[in-house]
Amino acid sequence: MADDADASASHAKPCYAELVAGRTYLWCACGRSRAQPFCDGSHRGTTFRPLPYTAKADEEVLFCACKETRTPPFCDGAHNNLFATYKQDDPDSPANRAIPSISAGRDGKARLDGGCTVCSIDDASLETRGVIRHRRIIGAEDGALHQSLFYLECSRGSSPAASFDDRHVVLFATGGQGRIVIGERAFPIGANTGMHVRPGEGFRLESNGNEPLKVFAAACPRADAISWHDMPASRFDDRFPQRTVTLDPAARQRMGDRFFQMLVDKTIGSNVVAQFIGDIPQSKATPHRHLYEESLIVLSGEGWMWTESRKAPVRAGDVIFLPRKQVHSLECTAPAGMLVVGVIYPGDNPSINY
Ligand code: FES
Structure with missing residues (x-):
């Protein structure tokens, strides 16, 4: 090395x-x-x-x-x-010190170069449907071409049936506990569970804990809204029986001095969209870009999202949207590091950057 x-x-x-x-x-x-x-x-x-x-x-x-x-x-x-550490950049270099910090607008979004967006979720912006409170976080208004991201918060009980029609839906629970019901199959879920709902299927969320079940759902390709149904869809594609993935230290892969674990990916039949959880040490990555569109949820830690001429603070609970080919760099300033969960589409490998 x-x-x-x-x-x-x-x-x-x-x-x-x-x-x-x-x-x-x-x-x-x-x-x-x-x-x-x-x-x-x-x-x-x-x-x-x-x-x-x-x-x-x-x-x-x-x-x-x-x-x-x-x-x-x-x-x-x-x-x-090839190297002991992931390539890094100095946040205190003269060029970086000249880059101004951007504040979020009234919609809770800080807009950086090329459509890169940092979004904080405002409780007051959630719409209610039965035991669900929900909203779209990332969509066409952010310049997203390939994926959209929704937030769903389920109080104790069973949600109405939801679907994104013929799209892949990749979900991640950040809190609470309960079940996701796809067709007539139920899967237990809790914090840090990744989930996959296949094209043509619908789902319901059931919350049975004291805290609301908090779930992010990425629709790929992009959807403008959740389709709500009176009757749950019965379809379940049983060629792909595994629909949930939990954290497994043995499945972690190294990327320089960082680690990531694939959650929803081709090993469970998701060939065009992938979800991963990443562990970022206190550092600033060298600016880079991807050929896939990416949404990131910050699970813990804090830092800055940088693009060429702007930066914005990020903290646990925030969502980051990264368009294809947009130069960016995520800096973690927390000594304990930062955990993020991401969805890339179209793509299957979050370690490919240029
Ligand atoms: S694997 Fe050789 S450049 Fe990426």
């Missing part, structure tokens, strides 16, 4: 490329090419050969530049583990 000084090496992140449908690209496998990520013939005399890739459509991709990927020619996030 290299030391931290090496972490600034230019090969420590993937190469973004826009590919043309039907065209074949030769990915450099040896690392010698000066035309990275493409082959320039420098492998001659070695046992390496370039890897051809033919674009199936006009597509945006991230080619691996570190040559450590297990999914060549594309990045799989392995570059994050």
Whole structure:
């Protein structure tokens, strides 16, 4: 493993490329090419050969530049583990000190560059439906193209039936206890449970604790509103029997000096959207971006969300929305670290950044 000084090496992140449908690209496998990520013939005399890739459509991709990927020619996030620490940035550098702090507007949202948003949930903004209080947190008004995020708070009892029609719904409980009922199957849930409701299915929440059951629901693709129904939908896709995931220290994956655990992902049949919980030490990540759209719920800790020319404070309970390709950096200022739960869509690997 290299030391931290090496972490600034230019090969420590993937190469973004826009590919043309039907065209074949030769990915450099040896690392010698000066035309990275493409082959320039420098492998001659070695046992390496370039890897051809033919674009199936006009597509945006991230080619691996570190040559450590297990999914060549594309990045799989392995570059994050080439160094002892995740790449970091100095929040007190002269450039960063010049970046102003933005306050939330009347809607509780602080708007940073490119549609990056930090949102605090205001109790007074919740609508009531039976034992449920709810509201949309992230949607088209924030520039979200692919996902929307809703907050649902369920008092003791059973909620009306809800659905997001033909979308994937990825949920996370931040407090309370009870059950989620999908079709006619019931699953026990409590704080820190991830849940997956498949396209065409509906769900109900049942709260049986003294505290309200607090749940965030991400609809993918984006939905403007929850569909409420008098009758619960009976559909349950039993090809995918596992619908809840809880925290498991043995399932944690390392990413530099950070850790994350996949919750809802392809291991339970969610192939196009993924949910994870991440553990961030006191630090400021180097500014980076993703090809997926991301929503983050801050579960504990505090810090700052940074974009190119703005920053906003974040604390436990806040929600962060990150558009595709928007440069950003999340800083944790709490000595005990920060816990976040995120949903990425479209995507399946939250460690792929560039
Ligand atoms: S650049 Fe090689 S795995 Fe990401």
